[in-house]
Amino acid sequence: MRTRTTASLVAAIAAVIASAAPAHAIVGGTEAPATPWAVALTDANGQLFCGGALVAPDKVVTAAHCMAERLAITGRDRTPDGIRVVAGTGDLRTARPGARVAGIWKHPDFKDVSKGDDVAVLTLAEPLPLRTVPLVDADDTASYAPGVEATVLGWGRTAEGANPSPTLRQVRVPVEADADCARAVTGFRPDAMVCAGYPEGGRDACEGDSGGPMVVRGRLVGVVSYGKGCARPGEPGVYTRLASYRSRL
Ligand code: ARG
Secondary structure, X not given: OHHHHHHHHHHHHHHHHHHHOOOOOOEOOEEOOOOOOEEEEEOOOOOEEEEEEEEEXXXXXXXXXXXXXXXXXXXXXXXXXXXXXXXXXXXXXXXXOOEEEEEEEEOOOOOOHHHOOOOEEEEEOOOOOOOOOOEOOOOOOHHHOOOOXXXXXXXXXXXXXXXXXXXXXXXEEEEOOHHHHHHHOOOOOOOOEEEEOOOOOOOXXXXXXXXXXXXXXXXXXXXXXXXXXXXXXXXOEEXXXXXXXXXXX
């Protein structure tokens, strides 16, 4: 009885350690090369809550849903004061406190992730001397063609229920056809969203990656928006289709 309890306790601890190991971060990804324009959004205490992309020295594109305080029962919005933009480093453990935010633009039609328009732009208090990522063109349809390989970056969970990653990770996922996505995702809006992932799952963004970049051929084409769980078979990741919002960004 005693040894059995010990054995199952050891097994349980091993399972917890295995599930939390950042061997496959984002989910099914690898360590990202230096990507100065990929930014982490933290609260004033340095706690990560989302990702973003530096598209101009003082502009960060992120998700509208990242502007809601996740734990606030009242569902209040974050204020510029409560956001720090950590840029120019892949390792959050050694990062200096992030840059301050002067203003927040949230898409005025945003209601919740399942309805689209999940995009926001932060204006920084001071411009950052870092390389920026170019935005997709408004008329670019090629970047959203089925099978196009997109790269997604972030510090989010490495599996459902695992911890966020202290270091920036990336994963490559193919863009899914809108018709396939519409079958998998209730309320899919092809004008506002794009899906990516493998039918069998295994590679995806996850909690904490929201707001972060989806890149095709060096251009920012999408923003991590949502998904049911992470990397599940038949459940693609849903991204904001930035080309549709280009005139407002
Ligand atoms: N909503 C999540 C966040 O706030 C990101 C979800 C992405 N999920 C996915 N399976 N692709 O961090």
